[in-house]
Amino acid sequence: LECRDRYFMIAVDLAATGDVPRFEAVDGTGTYAITEDYAAKCGYSISILSLLGLVELRASYFSCHTEKGAGFSFRFNLITTYEGVDAYYALNKTCSSPLPWSPREVTCEVNYMEVSVRSELPCQSGSSDDSSTLGPLYSPSTEVWQVTFQNPYQQLPPMNLSQARQEGYIFDHVHDRIVFRTPYGQPESYHTEVTGVPVEVVHATVFSRQSWVVVMVDLIAACSMDEGSYDSGYMIWGTPEALYPSLGTTQISFGLNGNLVEQAAVVQKGFIMERYNSTVQIGIPYDAEGGYRKSFVSDCLSEFYIFNLYLKQTSVDERHEETVLWFHRTLVTPLLSSPLFTEDQTDVDNGTFSIHLGKVPRDVELTSVQLNGQEFAVPFSDSIAYTLTEVRHSNKSHSYTLKVPLHDPIVIQEFSKENAAMLHKLDINYTLIVKPGDEPYYHTFSVTARMAVSPPSFDVVCTESGIDFKLAYRSFDYLWDFTIGSDRLTPVLAANHGYTMSNDSQSLLLSVPLFTHGYKYKDIGLNGFLGTFSILVRDRETADILTSTTKTCLFNATEFIMCSTNGWMTVVVDLSAVLPSGEMPTRFHLLNNFCVPKAVDGTRVLFSFPLHSCGSTVKLAKENVTYQNKIYLDTSENAVEGFNPPTPHRMTVQCTYPLVGLHRLFSIHKFESDKEGVGRIIPFVETTKATMTPAKMTTIAPQRTRSPSLHLPPSYPTARYIKVYRVHNKPGQ
Structure with missing residues (x-):
């Protein structure tokens, strides 16, 4: 409850009054409901300030039911309704005018005009002292007084x-003032x-x-009815200088x-x-303190x-009489x-939109995404991996990340060939x-992050x-093919070559045992050897080799x-297993x-020789061929080179190849196979009966060589990389 310059104001929280608050004016004669028409007639204005959550009542000091004593006394009832039951709250206050009139x-006002003038007239020029002052221009009998309205367009009767x-x-x-309100x-x-x-x-x-x-008393109420206009961030309102x-x-x-202000x-x-x-123009910035803002959804926000x-507005006429206009205008x-402002702040290096x-x-308010x-x-x-952070700002807006x-x-x-990303x-x-309210507004935004792609590299571990x-699969690893040589790595290929393969949506695991297809060996000695295995990464469409993961283990x-x-x-x-003790x-x-x-180290020996040499025997079966030789060891101190006395101390070694993979078989100088053979080391065991074999045996006659040992190439590439096809020489060449 506040007493202002020329009016009394009540402001009440809408949470207490409800959406439709009601007021009554109270005086000695009774109570009077303040309706819209009654408010304009009797000097009241009621505003629902929903943006502030308030209802505001303004009452003129000259309103109908103001009790005029030493000051201006106001009595009102605020009526609220809860579950169909009305509750009445008395709101009373007495004000005195803070400014002289x-x-x-x-x-x-927003709904009426009101003019008040001083009710005593100045002395008439040349009049006597007895008539120097006239009494108040008002009589208890309103029938004595009449009013006529002057209109430039028509003559109106009194x-x-x-x-x-x-x-x-x-x-x-x-209070010695004549008041007119309309x-x-x-x-x-x-x-x-x-x-x-x-x-x-x-x-x-x-x-x-x-x-x-x-x-006669002239009462003129003139008010600017400018509704205001918006221009370049300002609300502009005008009134004539000379009303x-x-x-x-x-x-x-x-x-x-x-x-x-x-x-x-x-x-x-x-x-x-x-x-x-001759016009006064007022400009109010759109974001001025004291203004109220409201969002609205149409086709856009x-x-x-x-x-x-x-x-x-104060003016002074030629008689130095002051006229004051008070404007209440809702613009x-x-x-x-x-x-809304949307910005892509994605950091690809952090892997997050x-x-x-x-x-x-x-x-x-943001309700869903x-x-x-x-x-x-x-x-x-x-439970979800996404985050949404809200920040409120000093300009009363807020933002979300x-x-x-x-x-x-x-x-x-998606993979983009154009961007190679x-x-x-x-x-x-x-x-x-x-x-x-609950009217939704939809704001859409699309964001694309470009990530350079590179062929993958395997993590590799040497085992015994x-x-x-x-x-570990990345989302774009479907762009590549993994091959062993030129063969695409599949579960079928892994099973055929004896690999152990586990492949799911998260990772690929491949265990490659020694002596299986794809290995290359070098630096072979009694203390071990180096084995190398490679997985190639190829472009799925062109089959071009992009990179490879190669591992060499001892x-x-x-x-x-x-x-x-x-x-x-x-x-x-x-050979200690076939030697007599000691x-x-x-x-x-x-x-x-x-x-x-x-090389020799005690009972351990290293042999390396071509399959078609050193007296090897060949056994043909239905689906494969076996090359077999024997390692002999002499314990006699009289053993000499070129003399091979009978001895039971021997061990059989053999290599078996599938016939379907052989390209050259009995050529003395050439041997070619798609796959490595399967080797066996068989210790000699004496038996009393000969063992029958269904295989056909061919003996290769021993060949004397100039060197007591045969040279071992530094590596053994697979047939797919060294295959030599038959060349038919032309006559005369």
Whole structure:
């Protein structure tokens, strides 16, 4: 409850009153419901300020039911309804005018005009002392007084004050002032333009004939009806400089919400006041403190601003009589576009989409987010991998930052040949609600992150029995093919070659045992050898080799046998198993006793020789061929080169190849196979019966060589890389 310059104000929270608050005016004669029509007639205005959550009642000091004593006493009832039951709350206050009254004051309220003038007339020039002062221009009998309305467009007949009251006009005498009040748009009012500004005018003349004296009082209410206009961020409102006679320019002070701003603060607050062509123009910045903003959804998100302008205009006429106008005007901007601000702040290096949604008005709330067609309510639950952070700003807006992992399954991933990159796409649809209410507004935004793609590289581990390869799949690894040589790595290929393969959506595991297809060996010695295995990465469409993962491991096997694709057998064997206890060999050789080991360490020997040499035998079966030789060891100190006495101390070594993979079989100088052979080391076991074999045996005669040992090539490439096709020589060549 507040006493202001020329009115009394009540502001009540809408949460307490409900959406439809009701007021009653109370005086000694009873209670009177303040309806819309009754408010305009009796000097009340009621405004629902939903943006502030308030209802505001303003009552003129000269309103109908104000009790006029030493001050102005107001009594009202606030009526609220809960579950059909009315509750009454008394709101009472007595005010005194904080400012002295000017000879004439005019109030231009939002729903009525009111003018009050001093009720004593000055002395007539040349009159006697007895008639120097006239009594108050009011009689208890309203029938004595009449009123006529002057209109430039028609002649209106006079009426008494009782008739005028029935027509909605109020005439009163309060605190030595004659008061006239009228709602806007009455039949006796007229509209005109003054310096281009629309003005509504009511010109009432109150008169009384008493004997031979006629007393007349002019009551003119003139108010600017400019509704305001919006221009370049300012709400512009104007009023004529000369609504009432003035010797010079009028004095202007103004503000918002019933508060006048000191002249020094006008510029500081961004207000503008200009005089142009006898018109006073007021400019209010759209974001001025004291204004109210409201969002609105049409085809897009819009906003409008509401300003409760309060203005005082003072003019002085040629008799130095002061006229003060008080304006209450509600100014509303047109619908203005209120676009949201969306910024892609994605950091590819961090692997996260980051989308900033800014300039969200304070009365707009984000309720859900749709990601590539899948909707998530706000706030997000803790069970999902996405985050949404809200930040409130000093300008009363707020913003949201959405983060989604680039490799999340909800993200669409496509390979772009044009960009040679993987494109990660996220379509976002924000659903926002303007409060109060539930009308949705949809804001869409699409973001694409470009990630350079590179062929993968396997993690590799050497084991005692082979090499293990592991690949953690990336989302774009479907672009490549993995091959062993030229053969695509598949579960079928792995099974055929004896690999162990595990492949799911997360990773690929491949265990490659020693002596299986694809190995290359070098630096073979009694202490071990180096085994190398490669997995090639090829472009799925062109089959071009893009990169490879190659691993070389040192294997320390005490015994092993290698059967290469180019027809060599390499074997390291420990012969202690076939030696009598306590004996040591003095010499080692194959079936051809000139074929001796490349290296010897006690009972361990290394032989490497072509399959078609050193007395090897060949056994043909239905589907494969076996090359077999024997390692002999002599324990006699008299053993000499070239003499091979019978000895039971021997061990059989053999390599078996599938016939379907052989390209050259019995050529003396050539051997070619698609696959490595399968080798075996067979210790000699004496038996009393001969063992029958269904295979056909062919013996290769021992061949004397100049060198007691055969050279081992540094590596044994697979047949696919060294295959030599038959060449038919032309005659004469």
